[in-house]
Structures are given as C-alpha cells and as structure tokens.
Amino acid sequence: MTSVQWKNPVVRWVDSRFPVFSWLHHEYNEYPMPRNCNYLWSFGAISMVMLVTMILTGLFLAMHYTASTTTAFTSVERIMRDVNYGWLIRYVHMNGASFFFIAVYIHIFRGLYYGSYKQPREILWMIGVVIMLLMMATAFMGYVLPWGQMSFWGATVITNLFSAIPLVGEAIVTWLWGGFSVDNATLNRFFALHFVTPFVIFGVVVLHVAALHAPGVGSNNPRGIDMKGPQDAVPFNPYMTVKDSFAIVLFLIVFLGFTFYVPNYLGHPDNYIPANPLVTPPHIVPEWYFLPFYAILRAINFNVLFIDAKLGGVIAMFGAIAVLFVLPFIDRHPVRSARYRPLYRKFFWILVANVIVLGWVGAKPAEQPYVAIGQVATFWYFFHFLVILPWLNFVERPDPLPTSIAEPVLKGGGRLAAGAATAKPMEKA
Amino acid sequence: MAETVSSAPGGHGAHAGETRRDFLYLATAAAGAVGAAAVAWPFIASMNPAADTLALATIDVDLAAIQVGQSITVTWRGKPVFIRHRTAEEIATARAVPVSDLKDPQTDEARVQKAQWLVMVGICTHLGCVPGGQKTSDVKGDYSGWFCPCHGSHYDTSGRIRKGPAPTNLLVPDYRFTNDTSIRIG
Numbered sequence: 001m002t003s004v005q006w007k008n009p010v011v012r013w014v015d016s017r018f019p020v021f022s023w024l025h026h027e028y029n030e031y032p033m034p035r036n037c038n039y040l041w042s043f044g045a046i047s048m049v050m051l052v053t054m055i056l057t058g059l060f061l062a063m064h065y066t067a068s069t070t071t072a073f074t075s076v077e078r079i080m081r082d083v084n085y086g087w088l089i090r091y092v093h094m095n096g097a098s099f100f101f102i103a104v105y106i107h108i109f110r111g112l113y114y115g116s117y118k119q120p121r122e123i124l125w126m127i128g129v130v131i132m133l134l135m136m137a138t139a140f141m142g143y144v145l146p147w148g149q150m151s152f153w154g155a156t157v158i159t160n161l162f163s164a165i166p167l168v169g170e171a172i173v174t175w176l177w178g179g180f181s182v183d184n185a186t187l188n189r190f191f192a193l194h195f196v197t198p199f200v201i202f203g204v205v206v207l208h209v210a211a212l213h214a215p216g217v218g219s220n221n222p223r224g225i226d227m228k229g230p231q232d233a234v235p236f237n238p239y240m241t242v243k244d245s246f247a248i249v250l251f252l253i254v255f256l257g258f259t260f261y262v263p264n265y266l267g268h269p270d271n272y273i274p275a276n277p278l279v280t281p282p283h284i285v286p287e288w289y290f291l292p293f294y295a296i297l298r299a300i301n302f303n304v305l306f307i308d309a310k311l312g313g314v315i316a317m318f319g320a321i322a323v324l325f326v327l328p329f330i331d332r333h334p335v336r337s338a339r340y341r342p343l344y345r346k347f348f349w350i351l352v353a354n355v356i357v358l359g360w361v362g363a364k365p366a367e368q369p370y371v372a373i374g375q376v377a378t379f380w381y382f383f384h385f386l387v388i389l390p391w392l393n394f395v396e397r398p399d400p401l402p403t404s405i406a407e408p409v410l411k412g413g414g415r416l417a418a419g420a421a422t423a424k425p426m427e428k429a
Numbered sequence: 430m431a432e433t434v435s436s437a438p439g440g441h442g443a444h445a446g447e448t449r450r451d452f453l454y455l456a457t458a459a460a461g462a463v464g465a466a467a468v469a470w471p472f473i474a475s476m477n478p479a480a481d482t483l484a485l486a487t488i489d490v491d492l493a494a495i496q497v498g499q500s501i502t503v504t505w506r507g508k509p510v511f512i513r514h515r516t517a518e519e520i521a522t523a524r525a526v527p528v529s530d531l532k533d534p535q536t537d538e539a540r541v542q543k544a545q546w547l548v549m550v551g552i553c554t555h556l557g558c559v560p561g562g563q564k565t566s567d568v569k570g571d572y573s574g575w576f577c578p579c580h581g582s583h584y585d586t587s588g589r590i591r592k593g594p595a596p597t598n599l600l601v602p603d604y605r606f607t608n609d610t611s612i613r614i615g
C-alpha cells in the first residue's frame with residue numbers, strides 16, 4: 001500500500017491512527033482495473049446498489065409492517081394505500097428483489113463466460129455462491145411476509161422439502177414452522193430472519209470484495225489473461241467510478257421503468273388474495289428467479305435406487321447450486337476466457353438456453369410435455385457441469401492467446417495511452 | 430517473561446508437562462463444546478412449538494349434521510381435516526382394492542373406525558398442498574377420491590395414494606368417538 005500524504009490535517013491525524021482514508025484510496029481510487037473490461041464488469045457495482053436499495057426500502061417498510069397472520073396482509077395494503085409514499089417504497093422493494101436477481105445472475109454468467117472462477121479466484125467465486133444462497137433464502141422469506149395465497153403456499157411447499165430428509169425430516173419441519181403448519185410462529189420468525197439476513201449478506205459481500213482485492217488476485221477481464229504491468233491497467237477512479245455510475249443509471253432506468261409502469265408484471269396476482277390455509281390455489285408458482293431450480297426439483301418424479309422421488313428432487317435442486325460451488329475444481333482447463341475456447345463457448349450458450357428452458361418449464365403445470373422437457377433440461381444441466389467440462393479439460397485446444405491485454409486493445413486504436421504502453425510493452429509491475 | 434516461560438522449548442519438565450497439558454487442552458475444549466451446546470440449546474428449542482400451540486392440539490367435532498355423501502373440512506392444528514360421510518358404494522370400492530396394488534399398502538378397515546366415517550388430514554403427503562375433492566364440484570382425480578393439483582397426486586375413496594409423486598396415504602389423525610355422532614381429534 002503506497003502511503004498517501006494527506007493535506008488536510010484532520011484527515012492526516014485520523015489516518016495515521018486508523019488508516020481508513022489510505023485504505024479507501026487504495027481500494028477505490030488507485031485499485032488497478034484491466035483496461036479492457038466491458039460493461040459486464042459493472043454488474044458487481046449494480047448489485048451493490050441493489051443491496052443498499054433493498055436494505056433502505058426494507059427498513060422503512062418494517063416501520064409499518066406487522067408480522068401477524070391476522071394483520072400482515074392488511075398492513076401491507078395499508079402501506080400501499082395510506083402510508084405516505086408507502087406504495088413507492090413497497091414497489092421499489094418488490095421489484096428491487098427481481099432486479100437484484102437480474103443483476104446477480106448476469107454477474108454470475110459473466111463469470112462463467114470469462115472463467116472468472118478459475119485460479120486464483122476460486123475462493124472469490126465460492127463466496128459469491130454463498131451470497132447467492134443467502135439471497136435466495138432472504139427473498140423466499142420476504143415473499144412470505146405479505147401473507148397472500150402465494151406467500152402461504154410457497155412457504156408450505158418449500159418448507160415441506162425438508163420433510164424429505166430421512167428420519168428427522170418431520171421434526172425439522174415442525175421446528176422450522178414452530179407449530180404443525182405454516183402459521184403465526186412461522187411468519188414471525190421469517191420476518192426476524194428476513195430483517196437480519198441482508199446484513200449478513202452485506203458482511204459476506206465485504207469478504208467477496210476483500211477476496212477480489214487480495215494481493216495477487218484482482219479483477220479478471222474479457223481476455224482472461226493476467227495484467228502484466230501498468231500499461232494493462234487503468235486506476236479505478238475515475239475510469240471505473242464513472243463507467244459504473246453510467247451503467248448504474250441505465251440499469252436504474254429499466255428497474256424504475258418497471259416499478260412505475262408495470263409494478264406487478266413480475267409478480268403473481270394470487271398474492272393479492274389473503275392467505276387461506278384451507279384452499280390451495282390451482283397452480284402454485286414461485287417467483288421467476290426460482291423457476292429454473294423449481295423445474296429441477298419437479299423433474300425428479302421417479303425413485304433412484306433407495307432414494308424416493310421426493311428426496312431425489314430436493315437433492316437435485318440443492319445439487320444444482322452445489323455444482324456451481326465446486327465449479328473451480330471441475331473446470332481445470334488452463335485458459336479462462338471463452339473467447340479463446342471455441343468448444344466451451346458453444347457449450348456455454350447451450351447452457352444459457354438450457355437454463356431459460358428450465359425457467360420456462362418451472363412456470364408450467366406438472367403435465368406432459370413439460371415434465372419430459374424439464375427432465376431433459378435437468379439432465380443437460382448436470383451433464384454440462386459433470387461430464388462436458390471435465391471432458392473439455394482434456395480435449396479442448398484453445399485459440400492462441402494474445403501476449404498482453406494492452407496489445408489487442410491498442411491495435412484497435414487505443415490512442416490515448418498508446419505512448420506509455422508502447423514505450424515499455426512487457427514491463428512487469 | 431510469561432510468554433517465554435510457557436513456550437520455552439525443552440524447558441523444565443517439558444516431557445511430563447506435554448501429556449498433562451494435552452489432557453488439559455482436550456478437557457478445556459470438551460468443556461467449551463458442551464458449554465456452547467448448552468447455550469445453543471435454548472435458542473434452538475425456542476423455535477419448536479410453544480406450550481399454547483401444543484395446548485390447542487385437540488378439537489371436538491359434531492358429525493350429526495353431515496349427510497351421506499357430504500364432506501366437511503375442519504381446522505386442527507392449523508391444518509385442514511377432511512371428514513367424509515361415505516356412501517356405501519365408496520366403501521365398497523375402497524374395500525375391493527387388493528392391498529398389493531397400493532403404493533403405500535393399507536386396508537380401508539385400518540384407516541377408519543366406523544366404515545361410513547373417513548377422517549384424515551387434508552394435506553397432500555408430497556409437499557403439503559390441500560387436495561381438492563371436498564366439494565361436489567371439485568376435480569376428484571382418477572380414483573374418485575381427492576386430487577392434488579400442485580404436482581398431480583390422485584387419492585382414492587379411502588384417501589390412499591394411487592398415482593402421482595406423493596409417497597404415502599393421507600394421514601389419519603388420532604381421534605376417538607366421544608359418542609355416536611361426535612369425535613375428538615388429537
């Protein structure tokens with residue numbers, strides 16, 4: 001860390017005792033970013049903005065919301081109708097959850113395409129998967145709070161997944177519920193947990209960024225090759241601060257467009273019917289961001305050896321996330337970026353299409369032909385990670401890699417810093 | 430200085446001290462683990478059903494008003510309980526099925542106390558939806574009993590699983606007849 005001579009005496013006094021200014025300067029001012037990163041690298045910053053948005057709107061919702069089966073639904077309606085700007089705060093929170101997932105899913109697929117999970121970023125990636133799991137738990141519990149029909153039945157179906165665990169399953173479900181069905185005790189604990197998990201996520205995000213900024217790690221880039229010196233990098237500020245701000249504004253335009261013009265487009269109308277424990281809606285669907293996983297859960301409708309269909313579905317669903325967790329140890333091909341991996345590139349796009357198919361099937365009723373399509377797509381999902389990727393480790397011959405980041409960038413007319421770069425093309429930092 | 434004394438290599442009584450110290454380490458760690466578990470337990474247990482929740486666990490139902498071929502749904506422990514006054518025909522079909530045809534083998538006799546009264550928890554044993562079939566207008570599935578729309582489980586006139594992903598028959602709760610036309614569930 002280069003020590004900075006701060007001009008302001010107060011800053012200098014504080015910094016020499018608690019170097020927070022030096023630290024901020026190091027991490028968000030001079031942090032070297034590869035100069036060739038594209039806008040897909042802005043989705044980390046966008047996700048951070050969404051997390052803060054969720055915490056802020058959630059905090060103000062919690063000032064009016066009451067977690068009780070008799071009043072939860074009406075308190076949310078009161079937020080919508082009577083509380084000043086309550087409609088705005090709630091719609092931002094509701095659509096914010098969706099757009100948070102959009103940002104994070106793009107962020108994840110960016111990592112898959114450019115091999116950002118590979119050495120030396122394995123731990124960074126695994127922390128990311130943990131964040132995704134925590135987000136899923138948070139969003140699931142948040143969706144229960146308005147206590148509509150989808151809230152109640154979604155909570156019932158998902159908590160019942162744990163009953164598939166042999167021997168202790170039923171006891172675990174009763175413990176999760178705090179009773180014999182999803183009820184007041186369940187709603188209360190979900191509210192408490194929904195309030196706290198975002199702050200846990202915040203803490204894990206700090207670890208995620210620490211793992212990124214760790215010495216010798218740093219940001220990946222579209223070429224997937226390491227930075228070889230200052231000619232390959234630009235300082236975070238102003239280059240990334242400005243670029244990320246622009247991306248954030250574009251993203252917010254789309255997000256707020258939904259929030260103001262079609263606030264219920266991504267939701268399900270049944271959630272505006274108060275929860276009724278005696279009547280299941282004919283067609284239960286989770287929120288869109290869970291659909292691919294829901295499709296995998298339902299695809300296993302047959303017994304595998306001694307594992308019955310119910311447990312099998314649960315294992316497959318959690319397995320779909322577990323393979324992401326261990327991905328750095330499955331894909332051991334030395335080349336990171338799909339740009340130089342012609343085979344992997346094709347399979348990547350097939351995987352993207354496959355996940356979209358899974359999402360589409362997840363929204364359909366459990367009937368043919370959807371069940372069969374879901375089974376094929378589930379098979380392919382695991383086949384991609386467990387067979388194709390290990391196979392590519394052996395057979396894929398990558399295209400020639402550029403010798404440095406600066407080289408291909410400058411060939412394409414990088415006039416600005418060209419002097420500096422050509423002067424010492426391969427110098428080590 | 431204290432630090433150098435405890436870490437001095439080959440210091441006084443190093444050999445004898447090591448085993449004794451190992452034992453003390455282990456004992457401390459074990460006591461710490463037991464202590465941590467003891468602290469965690471009240472928190473974990475507090476999430477289990479509370480005394481008032483358990484106290485609400487029985488209800489009395491008067492069956493006198495239920496006509497043959499009619500069903501009612503009552504709430505017990507927050508769950509729907511289906512009570513059906515079965516027709517002679519329904520009883521006969523339920524009893525005619527060979528037990529070996531069943532996914533979760535159970536005779537109809539084992540599922541009822543009086544043949545005409547079928548009492549069971551109206552929760553699909555798959556993932557907990559409420560099957561249809563209580564109202565005459567409901568879809569009753571391929572076996573004219575109950576049908577769960579969530580993932581397509583079919584139950585027969587004895588509430589036994591016949592087709593679909595549910596692993597077991599609809600649960601028969603503990604209940605007893607308090608007189609000819611009343612039952613107490615729970």
Ligand code: HEM
Nearest residue numbers: 054055058059061062065094097139142143145146195198
């Ligand atoms: C990771 C961040 C978060 C996510 C993904 C998230 C997600 C959700 C979702 C999907 C809903 C249901 C919206 C609806 O259909 O009405 C919800 C509701 C709610 N959330 Fe959050 N939330 C987050 C953070 C927070 C925080 C930090 C708080 C409190 C400090 C909070 C408080 C609430 C409250 C009170 C409701 C119920 C009101 C309502 O339904 O609009 N949330 N949340």
Ligand code: FES
Nearest residue numbers: 553555556577580
């Ligand atoms: S919950 Fe009834 S079939 Fe799945």
